[in-house]
Amino acid sequence: MPGMCLNPSLGRLGSPAHVCYLRHVRAPGTGVAPRKSCMKPASFYHYCPKCGVRQAAPPAAQVFNCSACGFRLFFNAASAVAVFITRPDGQLLLIERAKDPGRGKLAPPGGFIDIGETAEDAVQRETREEVGLELLDLRFVCSHPNAYLYADVTYPVLDIFFSARVSATVEARALDDVAAVRWMDPRQITPVDLAFPSMQYAFLKWREGRVVPVGG
């Protein structure tokens, strides 16, 4: 998986090694070191974007605070959605990712939420764009933080997971950013085959049946 900081030895979800992945530090006992070229968005702010004064120290992970003019800029997590889609025979739809991060790995359909868009609308839109399906009976599963590496920048993301159904007659297609679509027996899926630790965590929650109806 070129360009990824994924720790292949994450072990149990929620374990110190898993948390380590999110914090981008070496996991005790795993021997996996972070890539030096990976930077978080805040680390690019050497100058104040308002007054232009160079800063003596890089900003903290959460906020840029200009030492000259007092300008403050907060760095927050982006929001993304994904959905576990089943058809009446119980098969789960997974896509094979066409691009990094996670190229070639399996994932539920999903993507980033646009500015001004709800999570519910985003998951419908992304599903339409990636596999050409309309979702029924949308339910909330869980959320989980993720670290998304793109072009040597590691973006902090909050992934929001849903479940949904489709009718027996619909046919999923591999569209935007999707190499292939697969209907799979959920009991045959190994969580580590999913692209990100957040997806692995959510998949287990979903398979346990922990879902909540989405209002409205």
Ligand SMILES: [Zn+2]
């Ligand atoms: Zn300034």
